[in-house]
Amino acid sequence: MKPLTPYIIIYKDQIHKNLNNFCNKLKFKTEEIFYPVKVNHNPEVINLLNKAKCRFEAASINEIKLLLNCGINPSEILYGNPVKSKHDIITANNLGINHFVADSFKEIEKLSCFAPNSRIIFRIEVSNEGASWKLTEKFGCSDAEVILIFEEATNKNLNPLGFSFHVGWNNKSTFNWEKVMLHAEDLRIKLSKSGRKIEIIDIGGGFPGHDENSEIYFEDISKKILPYLNHWRNLGIKVITEPGSYLIANAGILYSTVIEKIKRKEKYWIFLDTGIFQGFYWILGGLKYRIKNESKGNPGELAEYVITGPTCDSFDIFAKNAFLPTQTNVGDIISISPAGAYIQSAKNYNGFEYPPEIVR
Ligand SMILES: Cc1ncc(COP(=O)(O)O)c(C=O)c1O
Structure with a gap:
């Protein structure tokens, strides 16, 4: 039954x-x-x-536990949140995780004490120009810092492997993608000149997946960054990536029913369930979604709602x-897309639970 x-x-x-196309x-x-499980x-x-x-x-212990419950081997999990509590590092280490992201001396200090010998990737700050949702400022060290942290991690019995970045969510700017690749190459050269061996470059997520014409942008971006x-x-570096929205966003569609249609102050309002x-x-931050009346095969005349x-x-x-058909009525099915990325997972986002409420 439906x-x-x-x-x-x-x-x-x-x-x-x-996935195949990517x-x-x-x-x-x-x-x-x-x-990225958060998606x-x-x-x-x-x-x-x-x-x-x-x-x-x-991004969290809850996400790690979810993965382990799905039968994922701990060696296939990167704990990618750059700032973790001491308690979460100990728990992750006990669960067999030994691959972490860090972006500060403080994090290196904790990892060396509570997850010794683990493999570390450093998150760097890169330009997020052109992104629909920026992921800068809160995370990422500067190039100068990463060189020093690399050394610190080696001295503290950690195993630094390379660096990662995120160009910002839904970044369609080929110009920015190339700028970030140049930045990464420049950092790679600096790190090798300072005697550091780069084994991994993690190019993160940010590939466009939200808009209808995402594929065209992805093609252009691919051509620019593939070289x-x-x-x-060719230098023997393992390139890894963390695409979320590109893989999942357009795979999900929300279906909802019109529960009422009301005219108020010259505007037509459609209430959904x-x-x-x-x-x-995310709409509060300015994101837009595509809305369609699935019950009207032939949309006919349109009206603004x-x-x-x-x-x-x-x-x-x-x-x-x-703009939906003028004939949109109570009981019609309305689809909203893309709904595959960051919608269901907005609940307990990143695996962090809502705080319990204690009534006294
Ligand atoms: C560390 C990390 N990797 C990957 C992603 C996925 O990004 P996107 O959905 O832009 O591909 C995110 C999103 O917040 C992230 O925080």
Whole structure:
């Protein structure tokens, strides 16, 4: 029986298609892909990627435990959160994790004490120009710092392997992608000149996957960055990557039902049975999603609507000016996409639980 709305369908075929395309265009083996669990932590998605021989990037102990419960070997997990509590490092070490990301002396200090001899990748700060959601400032050390931290890690019985970065979410700027590759190459040269052996360069995520024309941008980006990846590969460096949205975003579609249609102050309002506080918080930061009436095969004449959710909150608005068929009625099924990335996983985001409430 068809489940009642709202629900999100994740289309496995689309994930396979995205994965194949990603690997073909950038010449990656699936073992070099570290899928970031924060993007979609559905065990079926994890199992699919595990069967395809991908590896995993985890942001928290809960995500690590989820991966272990799915049968993933600890050696295939990168604990990618650059700042972890002492307690979480000890737990990860006890769970068999020995591959960590760090971006500060403080983190090196903790890792050397509580996860000695582990393998370390340093997160560096890179330009996020052109990204739809920037991931700078909070993380990433400067080039000068990374050279010093590399040395510190070696002295402290850790095993520094290389560096990672993130160009920012949904970055369609080929100009910025190339700028970041040049930056990475410059850092690689500096590190080798200072006697450091680079075994890994992790180019992170940020590949466009949100907009309808993402594939065109991805093609252009691939052409620009592939020569850099091949250059590093020819030097014997292992290039790894953490694509999330590119693999999963367009594989998911939310289906919702119109519960009411009301005219208010010259505007038509469509109320749905799910809202932005059910995983689409990103809209508050300016992200846009595609909205379609699935019940009207032939859309006919269109009208402008405010698309809102069922909660008693005035910010619960998917779009202020969506064009849907004039004939849109109560009971129609509305699809919202892409809904594969960061929607279900917005609950307990990155594996961090909501704080329990204690009533006294
Ligand atoms: C460390 C890390 N890697 C990869 C990703 C995935 O990025 P994207 O969805 O842009 O591919 C993220 C997203 O926040 C991240 O924090």
